[in-house]
Amino acid sequence: MGLAGSGPAAADAGGRGIRAAWREAGATTRQLVTVRALRSISQGALAVDFVLYLKSLGWNATAIGLLLMGGSLAGAGFSLLIGVASDRLGRRRFLLGYEAALAGLTAFLLLTRSLTVLAVAAVLFGFGRGANGTAGPFGPAEQAWLAQDLPPRHRGPLFSLNAAASFVGMGVGAGLAAGFARLAPWLTGWRLTPYTAIFWLTAAIAALNFYQIWVLPEQRPSRPAAAGRPAVETRLRREENRDLVRFGLLNAVNALGVTMVAPLLPYWFAVRYHLGAAHIAPLYGLTFLLAGPLSLAVGSASARVGMARLIVLLRLVSVILLALLPFAPSFGLAGILFLLRSVSNQSTFGVRQAFGTALVRNERRGLAAALNVVTFNLPAALGPVVAGWLFDRGSFVLPFLLSAGLQLLYALLFERVMGTATRRVETV
Structure with a gap:
């Protein structure tokens, strides 16, 4: 990949690594990491159990999709x-709105048990989408705030x-989902089910995160350095716009490939191997827990090897494993393939965000993060x-092959499409 990650700054970053980045990060940055880690606990539980909950209510795969x-x-x-608004108005108020709405609507859902409220939430x-701790549609504000002082x-x-x-938080959440499933007989005494217990967890974490964000100070994005020089x-x-368009097109290909099967995998495991949350949730939990250390390793290596190179190499590995998954004759082998594939794919999540x-520059990072979400979510709606x-x-193989093919296309096109931007970004 040519010059990717070969500059003196890259070598310096490689020497500093994860620990130095954390030491030099400000208090606000550290708090935002904590907020996201807590939020991911509830999302990890929902990533497994929400689809299974809908299945228990009689929803078929098409309706869930x-x-x-x-x-x-x-x-x-x-x-x-x-x-776009967060670039002008600041990031904090939007994240407060997200946590307040999440806590309130989830608590209301527990009181009403309405399918309409469930669908709206x-x-x-x-x-059920397994968002890795991001703040849903408010994620661009959080992502831009995190990058602001780095x-x-x-x-x-x-x-x-x-x-x-x-x-790690997603892994803990998936483990809690498995625990709630096994504790079902005891939960009934508290008028709970394994699924409503997860909604209580979601509401409580959202309320805690609201407080954590409330006490954070915020420095508004500065004006462009070149504002006085129109040319x-x-x-x-x-x-910047050219690079955003190219990155967005690649992101769309990746999104359609990833979401072709990933959100429905708990459903696929349940139908294919006749298992429930007590078996599926621990597999997800172990996957997320292993993805955490590998993500740290990828982040440290990104300064030496280059972010783009790691994204491509690990995506190629995950494509091969995904193509093999639907042919696994047993849950044990399928679980191993799923674990290896998910870990190799998820470990580049932070590097891709970075x-x-x-x-783009700081004053446009809310826009960039939003476009990243939009170009992912629109094709992800179809998958x-x-x-x-x-x-x-009854077609339990074709979706996997379509997904693997699209992700392979993404990996093959990444260097060609983002070559110029890669050299600029990674030699700063």
Whole structure:
């Protein structure tokens, strides 16, 4: 990949690594990592149990896919508005609004048990989509705030640390989902089910995160350095816009590939091997827990090897494993393939976020993060519907092959499409 990660700053970042990035991060940055880690606990539980909950209510795979599609479309629309607005108005108020709405609506859901409220909450907050701790459509504001005070050499390591904390939280949440499933007989005495226990968990964590964000100070995004030089500003914006469009097109290909089967995998495991949350949730938990340390390793290596190179190499590994998964004759072998595939794919999550935010300057990072969400969520809305329709017709292999093919295309195109931006981003 040529010059990727070969500059003196990259070597310096490699020497500093994850620990140095954390030491030099400000208190606000550290608190945002903590907030996301806590949020990921509830999302880890929902990533496994929400789809199984809908299945227990009699929803088929197509109906579940349509609900997930609604969440993707809503996320795309709100993310663009919030990302642009957060560049002008600041990030904090939007995250406070997210946590307050999540806590309130989830608590209301527990009181009403209404399917309409359940569907609205799922659409607005992405229940079941396994968002790795992101703040749903408010994620662009959080992502831009996290990157705001980080020097370029620390973005790859710190974003990978942020992702690692999220994966550990997702693992803990998946473990809680398994625990709730096994404690079902005792929960009934408290008028709870394994699924409503998870909604209580979600509401409580949202309330705690609201307080944590409330006490954080915020420095508003500064004006562009080139604001007094119209010609320079125009050139810089043109370059940034070009890179954002290219990255967005790649992101769309990746999104359609990833979401073709990923959100419905708990359903697929349940139907294919006739198992429930007590078996599926521990597998997800172990996957997330292993993805955390590997994400740290990828973040540390990104300064030496290059962010783009690691993204491509690990994606190629995950493509091969995904293509083999539907042919596994037993849950044990399928679980191993799923674990290895998920870990290799998820470990680049933080690096991919860091790469996307580095394409623009600080005052446009809310917009960049929003476009990243939009270009992911729009095609992601289609993936679960297609896979659900095929599952309902007994096709349990074709969705996996379509997903692997699209992700392979993403890996092969990444260097060609983002070559110029890669050299600029990774030699800063």
